[in-house]
Amino acid sequence: MDEPVRTYYGRPVLKEPEWTWEVPWYLFSGGLAGASSGLVLAARLTGHTGLADRVRWVAAAGAGASPILLIMDLGRPRRFLNMLRVFKPTSAMSMGSWLLSAYATAAATSAGLAVWGRLPRLHLLFDGAAGLLGLPFATYTAVLLADSSIPVWHEARGQLPFVFGASAGASAGAAGVLVGPAGQRAPARRLALAGAVAELAAHEVMMRRLAELGRPYEEGDGARFATAAKACTAVGAGLLAADRRRRWASVTGASLVLAGSVCERWSVFRAGFQSAADPAYVVASQRRRLAEREVAGEPA
Amino acid sequence: MAECHPVGFQWVVEAKARGAKMFHVDPRFTRTSALADRHLSLRAGSDIAFLGGLINYVLTHERHFREYVVAYTNAAQIIGDDLRLPDELEGLFSGFDPAKGTYDPDTWQYEGVDVRGSVNMGDLPRDESLTDPRCVFQLLKRHYARYTPEMVERVCGVPPAHFLEVAEALCANSGRERTSAFVYSVGWTQHTVGVQYIRAASILQLLLGNVGRPGGGILALRGHASIQGSTDIPTLYELLPGYLPMPHAHKHKTLADYVHAGTARKGYWHATGAYLVSLLKAWYGDAATAENDFCYGHLPRLTGDHGAYRTALDMLEGLVKGYMLFGQNPAVGSANSRLHRLALGHLDWLVVRDLSEIESATFWRDGPEIETGEARTEEIPTEVFFLPAAAHTEKDGTFTNTQRLLQWHTKAVEPTGDCRSDLWFCYHLGRIIREKLASSSDSKDRAILDLTWDYPTEGDHAEPEADAVLREINGWDSEGSPLPGYLALRDDGSTACGCWIYSGCYAEGINQTARRKPGAEQTWVAPEWAWAWPDNRRILYNRASAAPDGTPWSERKRYVWWDVEAGRWVGEDRPDFVPDRPPDHQPSADARGADALAGTDAFIMQADGKGWLYVPDGLADGPLPTHYEAHESPVDNPLYRQQSNPAREEHPHPLNPSNPSGGGGEPYPFVMTTYRIAEHHTAGGMSRWQERLSELAPEMFVEVHPDLALARGLEAGGWATIVTSRSAIEARVLVTERLAPLAVDGRTIHQVGLPYHWGYGGIAPGESANDLFPIVLDPNVHIQEVKAATCDVLAGRRPRGQALRDLVETHRRRSQP
Amino acid sequence: MKDLDLQAGTRYGFFTDTSVCIGCKACEVACKEWNQVPGSGFEFTATSYDNTVSLGANTWRHVAFIEQPAIEQPAIQQPAIQQPACEEPACGESVPGAHDFRFLMSSDVCKHCTSAACLEVCPTGAIFTTEFQTIVVQDDICNGCGYCVTACPFGVIERRETDGGAWKCTLCYDRMRGNKMPACAQACPTDSIQFGPLDELRARAERRVEELDSSGVVGARLYGHDEDDGVAGFGAFFLLLDEPEVYGLPPDPVTPTRHLWSMWRTAAAAAGGLAVALAGAFVRSGRG
């Protein structure tokens, strides 16, 4: 921290999250799946059925992986169903669990119906459901992190959803570019590009807002992943934008955007740990808050 | 006190809340200092200089409580004129024999009388104007004249401003309206001048009129939960129950000899005969008759020093065959613990009764000496019997605490497995031995066969009833009905009593020690909470709480006073005086015992009825406390040429060498002190085996100031090796400003702090501070000097195996140029 | 030990007056004994006498030790030397904030927040508010999601490695149900830990601060007694002698869920943005 803060032998004020590797991957898979379902719906509505049929599998895969990752991370996986014991608006994880259940069911069913090939109307209904649920599912994970006491997450609550949303869009678009049939990849490419640019922008805004609290993104794992994310996303987007004829270019570009999206989640995840481990972040942010209130004349 | 008597410390906190001022005098800033109004850091071993300074301050500023001093102390007593004080003899009192290293107290006596004999003290020369150059008061003035604030600073390292703050607060809070108390424990006792430390405090409190009055006194915080009980009904070799001396083989051949020697003419010691005979009746019952001196002949006799330290040294010489350790862990807890471990290895057999398998029971298997190769398991002949003991929670009995309060506790849980109470063990051991000797005609066995050994037992394990033991301690008359108190004791064999000072604890056949009436439901003195010896008195010598004329010194401090109408002493507490003795009473010349007490003789246990500012007899190292350096000190005694207590007990032995003293102390330049921390208990048997406690302080550590750490290259959390001429141990480093270096006699003196709880055993092992200390003792009570010695500190862990001994040797050789 | 008469519906809690804490750790031990909390491990930390480091799954009471060098007075009361007869030798005014070497000790515990983040974020409902308005984890429901751990502004609650569940102080719910004082409070020799109805404790605490101020103790302040603070007040609040962060406590704790609705709105907006992006992506290519 810039101004030295007083601490108790430099020990953390907060506990580091208990979460392990499954969580950042869950953040990614959820975003990818959710946005992909959105892409599927949009594609169908605009008659890009080929694209839709291919991307639906991406969504299904992501929707399938998400709950598994979530359960694996529990201290007591057997009790996963306790998540559905209550419906608790004050708990992003509770709401997320319900959302996940609903969305995953929709995504899975629509994939199932696609195989079966009958009941087209019902199928459209489920594609619609998955698409509409998918979008919030792609962004709620930002609230999951932001609704915590960890400075680098909580203080970025205004930006994190956009970072995640954009990143989700970028990943879904990139996936579409990879799996989409020739001739129908253009929208996916455009989504990937828009997402990538938005992701880079949102991250930048977040860093501005966090100011010195954002330091975890500038040192350690947080920094490593953040730089990787930037690089992949930027170069990937560049390639996607540069040349739409050469397939190798768009394949590499798309893959890089996907990788960038993975790294983005990992950097946010790791930054949270660093931010919790160093009491300076907690004390500094709260001292600043107190000072501001002091100025505003409220009781500090 | 917060560290070691946290529960008792709540009352200090309460006193503070009521406006009391609290000073903490300690080389270290501790948890106690944290709540004190001021902490005074002084050099370990220098308190007599500090207290002497206070005495001098009181005398030079005329702040003493004159009426009190004249009436209740021996201030006016005239001392024989061949007494010489230390400032005349380079630090010695008259009567010292350098060859023997002991004093002859002939020249210390009162003018015209030898207090050692029981003779009339009635009309001794006194000077109540306190001006006679040979009266005690003037002697004090002369003796302490050189203990100025500046000298206090030179010796103790206490800045004059802090010293004067204490002096003023003490004087301002003493007198008619106010009282001050001293609280001490082993920080004051574990010195070669330990007894004189306490004496110095006594002088101060007597001068200020703070003895026998509420809120006054010198409170000795004791140790193990019932250590007070273990001196009242002693585990000490030279005492019988109730502080009756153990008979000496040559001096006390007959009961008459004994009684004569022990009977002061005045006061309650006059009844020594009644106390001892009643004790013998309790032990030998019908076998004890007037014809056979009540089996006086059965009592063991002293032939010399049989203390624990002497005995350990005798083990090394092969003079001790067998040894029973009940609740003691000398392999860790006793000074020069290495010597003790080696000594135990010379026994034929050893019985250890303990809660845990302590180091004293395993030294032969995994002691440090096995690692260094000094001892080899195959070559240690000792047969060790480890017997698991039941803890206090697993048995009925009493604790006697610091304030002489006997509190009954009831078994909470049954002992597990083979654990048995010590009572069970002793009773059944005695029973079996008696069965084996039953047919013996050998006269020496009578001592055991004549014993009354008939305690009722209960339960599957035939546990003797602790209640029955307490009844015996209280005593009974010839009809067998319980005695009301010690005044009922007779020397004609008509009464039996296991401990005269405890008589009354079972008065009226009721276990008085089990009383639990809440404080809120009785007077502030709470006489109905448990039972205090003697006679349920809460404050001793409380006659002194009233003026000579019997009226309270002040309304604020009224406690016990003379009720003119009723013609007796009344008050908040049991008067500690002859109940109907008028204040103006003058005893007749031929009066004896209690009858010989004048109405103002408040100190009823003293041969002259006075509080002793000056001790004409009974101390081995001088009639007045005098500052001597510790046996091992880095500085030369700034007050006298005599460096250390001339009468201290050294025990020269190859295993018990000393560091050089004075002149900087090289190659052991630092002052070393040991102590307890709240987290652990003594030698660890009750804490190093407990996860809950051990995790709070998991490793042996050494406390050093940042400057010392810098000078010796120690890093916080790292390792340091502490070296003395006895041994070297390693400890984790705790760098702290709580152990501030002191400016002493123009030099900076660093002090090194070592908790002494660790040993190699248990779940949180560590090395033992006591490996570093010599066996050097106070001459009066043989207590080890473990509060002040010298050492050196090196960075890093100690070498292993033989290399350890080499390190100690090479370091020691540095002292011989 | 007389039984208490605790009333359901009344809010009970702790007032921990650190100015009389002697760091004896009886509270830590009593808590572990009564609640059968596993060991915290044997680690010598060399940070004063604190070897249990912090609150956590296996440490529900934690005593902090802080050693503070003196903030010098102008020069120790010279008057005492000149006129030893002066009644109050310590007299002579001191610079505000100045104090001798200080050894601060404080027994920390779960704050039983009025608005308890751990409870609010718990997706399983394992954490609940008792009839005494204390915050308790039901171990048989907790699935170890670890969400409460990231939510607690004080780093109190923690997942236990051995059983995967989240653990913290229960304010001795079982003892309270039996009209018994919490173990730590009962063990505390100096009444540094005071248990009782919260409003009484708050009043007492106010008085105590005034007392300390008037007796010249430096820096006495209450922490967590104010219902307008970020967690709407603590059920277990403190009297500290220095700033909270000195004791390892957050100076301005806030329940993160306070901003939950704005966060949901932002997330919705972001989702909307995503929708727009999708739409945009298909605009230029009509039917393929």
Ligand SMILES: Nc1nc2c(c(=O)[nH]1)N[C@H]1C(S)=C(S)[C@@H](COP(=O)(O)OP(=O)(O)OC[C@H]3O[C@@H](n4cnc5c(=O)[nH]c(N)nc54)[C@H](O)[C@@H]3O)O[C@H]1N2
């Ligand atoms: N937690 C805990 N409590 C205990 C015990 C325990 O082991 N652990 N043991 C019990 C027993 S057996 C006893 S005897 C008592 C002992 O109770 P205390 O006497 O309080 O115990 P210590 O810590 O040995 O010594 C007290 C202080 O004396 C200081 N000191 C050392 N040298 C000097 C000196 O020359 N002058 C002065 N003024 N102070 C000095 C030390 O720094 C230490 O802080 O505690 C009893 N209570």
Ligand SMILES: Nc1nc2c(c(=O)[nH]1)N[C@H]1C(S)=C(S)[C@@H](COP(=O)(O)OP(=O)(O)OC[C@H]3O[C@@H](n4cnc5c(=O)[nH]c(N)nc54)[C@H](O)[C@@H]3O)O[C@H]1N2
């Ligand atoms: N360097 C240094 N040395 C010191 C001191 C110091 O301050 N510094 N202090 C000295 C003092 S004051 C003391 S008291 C000694 C203490 O030294 P020790 O008495 O040798 O050591 P403790 O650990 O108290 O030993 C008591 C043992 O009794 C056991 N025990 C507890 N209850 C029972 C019971 O009911 N029955 C039986 N049979 N055993 C029981 C415990 O498990 C423990 O092992 O240390 C002395 N040594």
Ligand code: SF4
């Ligand atoms: S351990 Fe026992 S004796 Fe010592 S302070 Fe605690 S309660 Fe008192």
Ligand code: SF4
């Ligand atoms: S302090 Fe933390 S664990 Fe305790 S109630 Fe508040 S939020 Fe929950």
Ligand code: SF4
């Ligand atoms: S870990 Fe247990 S208590 Fe904590 S939030 Fe998850 S379910 Fe609730």
Ligand code: SF4
């Ligand atoms: S209230 Fe009970 S659970 Fe909480 S800290 Fe105290 S003893 Fe432990």
Ligand code: SF4
């Ligand atoms: S028991 Fe009381 S005095 Fe002891 S550490 Fe805990 S709070 Fe402090």
Ligand SMILES: [Mo]
């Ligand atoms: Mo002791």
